[in-house]
Amino acid sequence: MEKPFQFDRCAGHLALDFANTVDGRGSDHPVERVASYPDLVAFAVQCELLSAAEGHKLLARARRSPADARVVHERARALRDALYQLAAAIAEERPPPADAMAELNRAVGRLEIGADWRWNWACAPGHLDDMLGPITIAAAELLTGADRERIRLCAADTCAWVFLDTSKNHSRRWCDMKVCGNRAKARRFTARQQGDRA
Secondary structure (H helix, E strand, C coil), rough: CCCCCCCCCCCCCHHHHCCEECCCCCCCEEEECCCCCCHHHHHHHHCCCCCHHHHHHHHHHHHHHHHHHHHHHHHHHHHHHHHHHHHHHHHHCCCCCHHHHHHHHHHHHEECCCCCCCCCCCCCCCCCCCCCHHHHHHHHHHCCCCHHHHHHEECCCCCEEEECCCCCCCCCCCCHHHHHHHHHHHHHHHHHHHHCCC
């Protein structure tokens, strides 16, 4: 059995990590990492939104109800893309896109306060979209809270991932210094060397 893709969780926040499940958004060839319902379950398990056992149960249910799984997968990707658009708008200090806001509001509309005074996702336990509840709660809290001002867009041209800048002076430029930051440093070094030779 093929090992599931390991999602990069460098954004510093669940909702932003989910928004970043497309690689190379700024390139000509972005790569979809949530290409199927099992990919969505793999993301949820890796983020500890579901246990491995819960993930296996959802996959078994998805095999029994493939049409339902396709609907959940499409909703998840619509929510993911809306979160990305909203986060990018915040990072670039633009008004939020109306269609993205409407998509998030549809998801938020399924939240309810339970007897434990916590937000709950309005679905039966074990439903195929269980993982979307914690993502929606995390997104709503981030986008309506003070940390919204810390949302940034990676400075790498081909990346365009969003992340939460938790640096002391709020100057972080890269989603991941080890990846995008190092690439930028290497390009600057090469450009300097070429300039020196010229």
